[in-house]
Amino acid sequence: MSILTFKGGVHPYDGKELTKDGQVVEYNPKGEIAIALSQHIGAPATPIVKAGDEVKVGQKIAEASGFISANIHSSVSGTVKKIEPRLMANGGKVNCIIIENDGKYEEVEIKKPKPLSELSKAEIRELVKEAGVVGMGGACFPTNVKLSPKNENDIDFVIVNGAECEPYLTSDYHRMMEQPEILIEGLKVSLTLFEKAKGIIAIEDNKPEAIKKLKELVKDEPRIEVKQLYTKYPQGAERMLIYACTGRKINSSMLPADAGCVVDNVDTMFAIYDAVIEGKPLIQRIMTITGDAINKPQNFLVRIGTNQSELIEAAGGFKEEPEKIISGGPMMGFAMSSTDVPIQKGSSSLLCLIKDPVSAVEESNCINCGRCVDACPENLLPSRLAKVARQGNMEEFEKLNGLECCECGSCSYICPAKRNLTQSIKSMRKDVLASKKKK
Amino acid sequence: MSEMLNVSSNPHVRDKGTTSRIMLDVIIALLPASAVGVGVFGIRALIQIIVCVAVAVATEGIYEYLMHKKLTIKDCSAALTGLLLALNLPVSLPIWMSVLGVVFAILVVKQFFGGLGQNFMNPALAGRCFLLISFGTAMTKFTLDGVTTATPLAKLKSGESVDILKMFLGNTAGTIGETSVVAILIGAIYLLIRKVISLRIPATYIITFAIYIILYALGTGKGFDLEFLASHLCGGGLMLGAWFMATDYVTSPITKKGQIIFGICLGLLTGIFRTCGNSAEGVSYAIIFCNLLVPLIEKVTIPKAFGREAKS
Numbered sequence: 001m002s003i004l005t006f007k008g009g010v011h012p013y014d015g016k017e018l019t020k021d022g023q024v025v026e027y028n029p030k031g032e033i034a035i036a037l038s039q040h041i042g043a044p045a046t047p048i049v050k051a052g053d054e055v056k057v058g059q060k061i062a063e064a065s066g067f068i069s070a071n072i073h074s075s076v077s078g079t080v081k082k083i084e085p086r087l088m089a090n091g092g093k094v095n096c097i098i099i100e101n102d103g104k105y106e107e108v109e110i111k112k113p114k115p116l117s118e119l120s121k122a123e124i125r126e127l128v129k130e131a132g133v134v135g136m137g138g139a140c141f142p143t144n145v146k147l148s149p150k151n152e153n154d155i156d157f158v159i160v161n162g163a164e165c166e167p168y169l170t171s172d173y174h175r176m177m178e179q180p181e182i183l184i185e186g187l188k189v190s191l192t193l194f195e196k197a198k199g200i201i202a203i204e205d206n207k208p209e210a211i212k213k214l215k216e217l218v219k220d221e222p223r224i225e226v227k228q229l230y231t232k233y234p235q236g237a238e239r240m241l242i243y244a245c246t247g248r249k250i251n252s253s254m255l256p257a258d259a260g261c262v263v264d265n266v267d268t269m270f271a272i273y274d275a276v277i278e279g280k281p282l283i284q285r286i287m288t289i290t291g292d293a294i295n296k297p298q299n300f301l302v303r304i305g306t307n308q309s310e311l312i313e314a315a316g317g318f319k320e321e322p323e324k325i326i327s328g329g330p331m332m333g334f335a336m337s338s339t340d341v342p343i344q345k346g347s348s349s350l351l352c353l354i355k356d357p358v359s360a361v362e363e364s365n366c367i368n369c370g371r372c373v374d375a376c377p378e379n380l381l382p383s384r385l386a387k388v389a390r391q392g393n394m395e396e397f398e399k400l401n402g403l404e405c406c407e408c409g410s411c412s413y414i415c416p417a418k419r420n421l422t423q424s425i426k427s428m429r430k431d432v433l434a435s436k437k438k439k
Numbered sequence: 440m441s442e443m444l445n446v447s448s449n450p451h452v453r454d455k456g457t458t459s460r461i462m463l464d465v466i467i468a469l470l471p472a473s474a475v476g477v478g479v480f481g482i483r484a485l486i487q488i489i490v491c492v493a494v495a496v497a498t499e500g501i502y503e504y505l506m507h508k509k510l511t512i513k514d515c516s517a518a519l520t521g522l523l524l525a526l527n528l529p530v531s532l533p534i535w536m537s538v539l540g541v542v543f544a545i546l547v548v549k550q551f552f553g554g555l556g557q558n559f560m561n562p563a564l565a566g567r568c569f570l571l572i573s574f575g576t577a578m579t580k581f582t583l584d585g586v587t588t589a590t591p592l593a594k595l596k597s598g599e600s601v602d603i604l605k606m607f608l609g610n611t612a613g614t615i616g617e618t619s620v621v622a623i624l625i626g627a628i629y630l631l632i633r634k635v636i637s638l639r640i641p642a643t644y645i646i647t648f649a650i651y652i653i654l655y656a657l658g659t660g661k662g663f664d665l666e667f668l669a670s671h672l673c674g675g676g677l678m679l680g681a682w683f684m685a686t687d688y689v690t691s692p693i694t695k696k697g698q699i700i701f702g703i704c705l706g707l708l709t710g711i712f713r714t715c716g717n718s719a720e721g722v723s724y725a726i727i728f729c730n731l732l733v734p735l736i737e738k739v740t741i742p743k744a745f746g747r748e749a750k751s
Binding site for chain 1: 693
């Protein structure tokens with residue numbers, strides 16, 4: 001079978017060997033839980049509990065407040081203390097429901113849904129919506145919206161994104177290795193919504209064990225195919241993934257559905273399975289705690305709202321004081337000023353590095369070498385974009401297709417002059433998009 | 440602990456490659472050509488090289504010190520400019536002229552325009568052209584084994600025959616670094632392997648030039664003359680220019696299409712300058728002229744973004 005990929009990209013050190021072995025461990029929080037009301041793209045959810053209320057595991061505590069929004073459920077049992085803004089991993093403050101965890105994990109009564117064959121499409125979407133499922137790769141787009149494209153007959157492919165191209169992360173890998181059957185069941189649920197579509201499980205070829213295992217399991221599934229992707233960052237970026245799997249191209253103003261595709265992360269498939277087959281809401285996710293500063297790097301099954309500092313302790317604490325802690329992968333993650341932040345639905349990893357490779361280097365003049373141009377998966381001219389961004393020239397920025405940037409970080413990564421190209425382009429993009437909204 | 444953590448924008452990891460490593464690679468790639476130059480032209484060639492490199496680094500260092508700028512001599516770019524200029528000088532050029540050329544290249548062409556990455560033309564070639572205009576006689580006096588000899592290109596122009604094998608190996612008159620095609624190609628292969636340069640500019644340059652020369656030979660009644668073509672390809676600064684100067688990042692287009700257009704322009708101009716001009720050589724002028732075209736070339740070759748190809 002051919003190995004699929006895209007043009008551009010980079011090959012950073014992948015660091016996956018730190019957490020590749022071993023089993024996923026379930027972690028139950030000790031301290032209080034802070035469940036953010038905005039864990040998704042779109043409008044924040046509206047709380048339906050108040051201070052003093054008793055809640056149980058899986059109980060809905062906040063309701064979607066618009067078409068693009070998501071329900072939120074309690075991940076523990078206990079008492080609601082208050083609702084107040086708390087610091088998030090990305091540095092912003094978000095209203096959180098604070099719950100005093102009683103440690104009993106009493107579950108709310110779950111009504112098991114009808115078998116899949118008896119469910120209508122509307123019922124399946126309703127179950128996904130009710131469970132508060134969002135894209136768990138990091139973008140956190142409400143999944144029920146993704147599963148409801150304008151014309152479902154135009155969907156030719158449902159792609160499971162198992163590329164996991166971000167260095168260090170192995171959570172999807174562990175999901176695929178430990179419970180591949182559930183992944184396939186989740187995909188089958190999605191495929192019942194789109195009769196014409198084929199299911200594709202796309203995996204980078206640095207995970208041969210996962211490819212082998214899943215291929216074996218889908219060999220009698222006529223509608224599902226495992227595709228092997230060339231290992232290169234950002235292979236798992238939605239646009240690159242669709243191109244590699246189908247040869248179709250979308251740009252920043254298009255949705256995957258415009259190319260006949262629905263793309264979901266591996267963990268999201270698990271959430272879809274839980275929602276539709278088990279009737280369980282999304283209250284847990286898998287998370288990689290890793291980096292050279294961590295004593296025992298590993299993957300945890302964690303409850304949404306758990307304080308991230310607890311996980312560092314659970315992973316054996318720090319071997320050495322880290323200079324930098326990143327929420328997510330090293331290419332697109334957020335550097336955190338504090339680990340005293342709660343886990344959200346999109347928290348894929350906590351990466352603790354002894355040395356910060358960025359502050360160790362100094363920016364020097366651009367020598368026009370074109371390495372950023374070669375690396376850019378969107379076929380842009382990053383050095384030029386960064387230059388006009390620093391000049392504040394919005395017009396030229398748009399002319400150079402700056403809005404197409406997917407902020408993958410490949411240009412900054414490869415730059416021999418160590419220029420922070422992604423940073424300049426990213427902030428300019430925000431400005432341009434904001435000024436467009438004003439108009 | 441929180442005040443101890445570094446916070447910055449993504450990405451949080453960086454490739455090992457650096458500007459100084461790239462410059463160092465180019466210097467390494469120029470060593471075979473420099474060695475042949477010293478072998479063919481003797482110890483004075485070595486002195487020219489050392490003086491040019493030292494003056495280049497010193498000029499940049501002193502200027503930056505006086506102007507209270509960040510010292511950038513460690514990035515090796517000044518040393519590279521000095522070396523390239525030395526390789527573009529005749530061995531007999533008075534040292535004070537070489538020094539003047541280097542100072543012009545570093546100070547006027549590079550630093551006055553903002554230092555590394557800001558110069559609009561190749562500093563080494565600008566230095567060479569400055570010397571060529573100012574001291575025409577000294578710059579076109581070529582000696583081999585102490586005897587003043589015409590370069591192969593000059594012989595070719597006046598209709599004499601040339602020894603192509605000698606031109607390939609380097610045992611002919613010319614500037615210090617341009618005579619040995621084989622030494623330059625060894626360096627070029629090193630740069631290609633290290634991925635410092637791509638084939639786009641040098642290949643389109645050399646192929647366009649070759650086509651021009653074939654057509655010229657046909658048009659002027661020489662017929663299809665392989666020997667004429669080979670001597671034009673091996674003669675003068677074409678190889679040094681195509682592999683080491685036209686590929687200078689700063690003064691060549693960043694777009695892939697632009698690099699091909701740039702190569703074609705270079706090939707045509709070099710051909711025209713060599714065949715129609717007064718001087719036998721045309722590489723330096725072709726390159727610095729095309730350097731000036733770079734902003735225009737880039738403007739018309741902005742690539743279509745991924746997924747935008749179908750639309751305008």
